[in-house]
Amino acid sequence: MHEVRRITAGQREAAAHDRLDTRHLFEAPGGLVASVFSNGFIAPLVVEVRGSDLETMLDQSKAVAEVARSVPGIRDVYVQLENDYPELRVNTDRETAGLVGVTARDAAQTTLEATLGNVNTPAVWTDTTNGQSYYVVTYYDDAVVKDAAAIGEVPVRVGSNGAAVTLGAYGHITRAVGPVLVTRNQLTRASHIFMQTERRDLGSAAQTATERPVAELLVSALQLEVSAASIAPTDRLFGEGLGLDSIDALELALAITRAYGFELRSDDERNQQIFASLRSLTIHIEGHRTR
Numbered sequence: 001m002h003e004v005r006r007i008t009a010g011q012r013e014a015a016a017h018d019r020l021d022t023r024h025l026f027e028a029p030g031g032l033v034a035s036v037f038s039n040g041f042i043a044p045l046v047v048e049v050r051g052s053d054l055e056t057m058l059d060q061s062k063a064v065a066e067v068a069r070s071v072p073g074i075r076d077v078y079v080q081l082e083n084d085y086p087e088l089r090v091n092t093d094r095e096t097a098g099l100v101g102v103t104a105r106d107a108a109q110t111t112l113e114a115t116l117g118n119v120n121t122p123a124v125w126t127d128t129t130n131g132q133s134y135y136v137v138t139y140y141d142d143a144v145v146k147d148a149a150a151i152g153e154v155p156v157r158v159g160s161n162g163a164a165v166t167l168g169a170y171g172h173i174t175r176a177v178g179p180v181l182v183t184r185n186q187l188t189r190a191s192h193i194f195m196q197t198e199r200r201d202l203g204s205a206a207q208t209a210t211e212r213p214v215a216e217l218l219v220s221a222l223q224l225e226v227s228a229a230s231i232a233p234t235d236r237l238f239g240e241g242l243g244l245d246s247i248d249a250l251e252l253a254l255a256i257t258r259a260y261g262f263e264l265r266s267d268d269e270r271n272q273q274i275f276a277s278l279r280s281l282t283i284h285i286e287g288h289r290t291r
Contacts, residue, residue, distance in 0.1 A: 043194035044202055045074070047209075050188045054179055058083050061191045067216070068193065070229065071208045073200030081191035085180035088115065088148065090171045097170035106156050110167050113138075114145055114154040148173045208233070211282045218278070221255035222248050233279040241277075249275060261290035 038044050047064050051057045061079045068077045092107045112120060117139025126133045145151055152168020159165045167173070183190050197205045215228035218237075222244070235241045244252070249271075253264040268274070274284045 041192070041194065043076075043078070043196055045195040045197060045206055045209075047193040047195075048185065049191045049193070050185065052189060054081070054083055054182070054189065057081060057189065057191045061193055064193050067212050068195050068209050071205060071212060073197050073205050074195050074209060075198045076194075076196040078194045079191070080181075080183065080194065082180050084177045087176050087178045088151070089174050089176050090167065091174075092171040100157075100159055100165050100170070102156050102165060102170055107167060107171055110154055110156045111151070114140055114151045114167070148175060207279075210286065211278055214282045214285060215278055217255055217259055218242075218252065221252055231278055233282075234277050236277060237275055237281070256285065260285055260288075262288045 035042060038046070047068070049057050049060045049064065051060070058079075058081050061081050065077045065079050068074050088111065090107055090111050092102075092104060094104060097103070097107070109121070112118075117137055119137050119139075122135040122137045124133050125136045140154065145154065149168075152166060152171070152173050154167050155164035156167050156169075157165050183192065195205075195209075211233050212228060215231045218224065218231065219226065219228050224242070226242075231242065238244045238249075250266075252275075253266070257263050264271075264274070273280060275281055
């Protein structure tokens with residue numbers, strides 16, 4: 001029997017951090033139907049970060065997640081990209097290994113069998129009494145093959161002299177960490193940050209999440225004595241609003257160029273409209289940014 005009960009936002013946050021070795025993700029209700037309307041994603045609000053360097057993408061994804069967590073109404077922020085998954089690396093000298101007939105495929109297959117068994121390529125045994133076929137999955141004893149040194153002693157093949165050619169004879173085995181999954185979009189590596197909303201519509205939550213980084217850029221670039229969250233999206237940036245002046249405008253334009261990869265021109269006739277408020281500035285940035 002399963003018990004279903006409602007929990008508060010505080011209880012949900014506590015549940016998501018109750019164990020250091022466990023990652024929790026609260027999916028949006030609705031299952032497959034909701035996923036279809038969310039373009040196949042598991043959450044209704046998703047930010048995608050693209051790039052080639054996984055470490056840079058992870059840092060950017062974490063920065064997006066940090067901003068999202070500061071937005072009222074956004075809950076259960078989850079970064080899909082994980083670069084700390086335990087892995088085993090076997091660097092094989094192909095030229096030397098080739099002299100004894102060991103290929104990269106042999107080394108890879110032996111590594112899989114030494115750690116997971118032959119579950120990916122199981123053997124087939126047929127019972128001659130009834131003709132029934134069975135998959136046969138074998139694996140090495142975990143108590144024997146328990147570290148990198150022991151894996152190096154696993155035979156890859158039998159040499160011409162009848163002796164076993166081990167995995168470690170032509171390969172350097174090390175422990176490392178790496179990505180558990182690399183997602184791609186249009187042949188480019190992509191990381192997704194999933195979010196839920198609570199007591200707030202998706203449109204306004206997404207709009208605030210988009211405006212918050214620009215507000216933080218305003219505060220940091222101009223060294224304002226206000227918080228990014230306190231800057232209302234429709235308040236005027238100059239004059240009676242935030243109180244910025246022409247010098248601030250030049251510094252802000254330079255900061256935007258560095259952060260978003262495009263130039264704001266001082267002779268642009270639309271500058272008054274662009275810099276009217278945080279919202280208008282964000283809309284202009286989103287429409288012209290190159291990174």
